[in-house]
Amino acid sequence: MRHQQRSANRLVDVAIDRRPQPLELRAAIDHAKASALLRDRQSRPTLIANRMTASGFECRMKGKLDMAGALNRIFRCEVCGNNQLEPVLDLGAHPMCDDLVPVGDDRRCKEYPIEILFCHRCVTAHQRFQIPKDELFPPSYHYRSRHTVDVLNGMKQLVQACIDDNGPLEGKKVLDIGCNDGSLLSIIKDAGASATFGIEPTGAADDAAERGHGVMKDFLTETVAREFVQRFGHPDIITFTNVFAHIEDLEAVIRSLLILSNDQTVIIIENHYLGSIIARKQFDTFYHEHPRTYSYTSFTFIATSLKRRVAKVVFPQRYGGNIRVTLKPEATGNGHDASGEVGGRELSFGAQLKDMAREIEIWKRKKRAELNAAFARGGKLSAKAFPGRSAIPVKLLGLDESILAAVYEKPASGKIGHYVPGTRIPILSDDAFDPAVEKGPVLNLAWHIADEIRAYMSGRGYQGELIDIIAPSNFEDAP
Numbered sequence: 001m002r003h004q005q006r007s008a009n010r011l012v013d014v015a016i017d018r019r020p021q022p023l024e025l026r027a028a029i030d031h032a033k034a035s036a037l038l039r040d041r042q043s044r045p046t047l048i049a050n051r052m053t054a055s056g057f058e059c060r061m062k063g064k065l066d067m068a069g070a071l072n073r074i075f076r077c078e079v080c081g082n083n084q085l086e087p088v089l090d091l092g093a094h095p096m097c098d099d100l101v102p103v104g105d106d107r108r109c110k111e112y113p114i115e116i117l118f119c120h121r122c123v124t125a126h127q128r129f130q131i132p133k134d135e136l137f138p139p140s141y142h143y144r145s146r147h148t149v150d151v152l153n154g155m156k157q158l159v160q161a162c163i164d165d166n167g168p169l170e171g172k173k174v175l176d177i178g179c180n181d182g183s184l185l186s187i188i189k190d191a192g193a194s195a196t197f198g199i200e201p202t203g204a205a206d207d208a209a210e211r212g213h214g215v216m217k218d219f220l221t222e223t224v225a226r227e228f229v230q231r232f233g234h235p236d237i238i239t240f241t242n243v244f245a246h247i248e249d250l251e252a253v254i255r256s257l258l259i260l261s262n263d264q265t266v267i268i269i270e271n272h273y274l275g276s277i278i279a280r281k282q283f284d285t286f287y288h289e290h291p292r293t294y295s296y297t298s299f300t301f302i303a304t305s306l307k308r309r310v311a312k313v314v315f316p317q318r319y320g321g322n323i324r325v326t327l328k329p330e331a332t333g334n335g336h337d338a339s340g341e342v343g344g345r346e347l348s349f350g351a352q353l354k355d356m357a358r359e360i361e362i363w364k365r366k367k368r369a370e371l372n373a374a375f376a377r378g379g380k381l382s383a384k385a386f387p388g389r390s391a392i393p394v395k396l397l398g399l400d401e402s403i404l405a406a407v408y409e410k411p412a413s414g415k416i417g418h419y420v421p422g423t424r425i426p427i428l429s430d431d432a433f434d435p436a437v438e439k440g441p442v443l444n445l446a447w448h449i450a451d452e453i454r455a456y457m458s459g460r461g462y463q464g465e466l467i468d469i470i471a472p473s474n475f476e477d478a479p
Contacts, residue, residue, distance in 0.1 A: 102418055199218065225259040276321020408433045
């Protein structure tokens with residue numbers, strides 16, 4: 001089914017959600033209900049060869065679904081096919097970062113392992129175990145791009161770079177994969193694009209449609225790609241902004257992109273850069289929603305799979321450090337060969353990732369001491385912001401409602417009224433935060449955009465201390 005509406009003198013076509021509804025495998029669901037839910041999903045294809053059974057994490061095997069949940073296990077590199085992957089980091093078991101339990105609900109979050117494997121051939125980091133995409137990104141997914149200034153500023157920079165590199169957007173058809181609430185598409189439309197489209201599986205698709213963009217409410221698949229081309233033609237530009245890391249089945253997405261693109265289509269991908277994650281000790285970016293983390297070398301392999309070349313690579317500093325690649329058809333000219341200037345330094349990434357476990361132990365010891373001292377001075381702390389990635393340091397530090405009174409989010413956030421995953425720490429509106437009463441310190445969970453958080457809190461009248469949950473000094477071992 002579809003519905004159509006008119007906006008800005010053009011047809012906006014919004015595809016009604018056609019996906020099977022996500023299967024929520026919680027401890028409270030009995031076996032009879034799980035069996036009924038399974039029957040509803042029997043039409044979905046499963047890759048039995050990629051299913052695993054590990055201690056505490058039973059998976060889909062031979063058409064049966066165990067109560068503990070289904071995971072995909074990675075045996076080879078999804079970028080280059082290398083089957084010699086090295087285990088480099090084990091962060092233990094964690095709840096999904098968007099598994100937000102409503103306040104007052106006694107449901108407990110399930111936890112899933114986070115183990116990182118490294119491919120030395122293409123310099124890509126992989127989650128050993130992947131949670132199926134419809135579990136990670138249900139219709140109720142809470143994140144919205146428009147709430148983070150750093151994200152919006154990065155989108156504006158991406159659009160300006162796109163114009164500088166590829167010419168004006170007038171007359172261009174642009175497709176944003178994983179468009180969320182349409183923030184990037186709105187910036188692209190304001191810059192002159194004649195048609196803006198998105199593919200987005202969650203409820204954020206409705207927000208994008210309300211802003212006047214054509215949205216297909218689904219995951220990117222070969223079927224969706226064919227339907228898009230049949231109805232709208234090939235896009236001139238395809239964008240991914242911090243979405244390429246969220247892809248469950250990379251090979252299927254490559255095939256989908258080959259269907260979507262023609263010999264003129266430009267593909268622009270911006271994502272967290274593995275080098276920046278290592279340099280800034282951003283272990284919290286290895287949450288379940290990121291089955292893969294990429295390097296420049298990763299994208300040279302991906303470009304080849306897409307029958308394209310890396311026309312340009314830059315490293316924006318936003319959101320802790322990103323990589324942005326522009327991929328153009330091979331026939332359009334020579335590639336941007338950064339293998340010497342970038343590829344050389346990427347050779348050490350595997351060893352640096354292995355050392356991260358030791359560095360995390362130093363961080364845990366020092367951060368616990370810092371927070372214990374703050375608690376001893378003034379009792380329970382308040383915290384600011386809940387980016388999904390912060391669920392990892394919260395779990396590693398053992399923070400709960402006995403230490404943190406509440407986490408405060410912007411008033412429009414869909415996360416308000418829920419608990420931080422794995423805890424009973426409530427997420428409240430900033431309107432409930434009284435700077436006249438809250439003298440601090442306040443724990444900043446969005447440490448990767450610390451300047452933005454400090455400016456925001458100051459603007460709301462808070463002048464006390466902010467403690468970043470992860471800070472460079474936390475990794476410096478005492479002599």
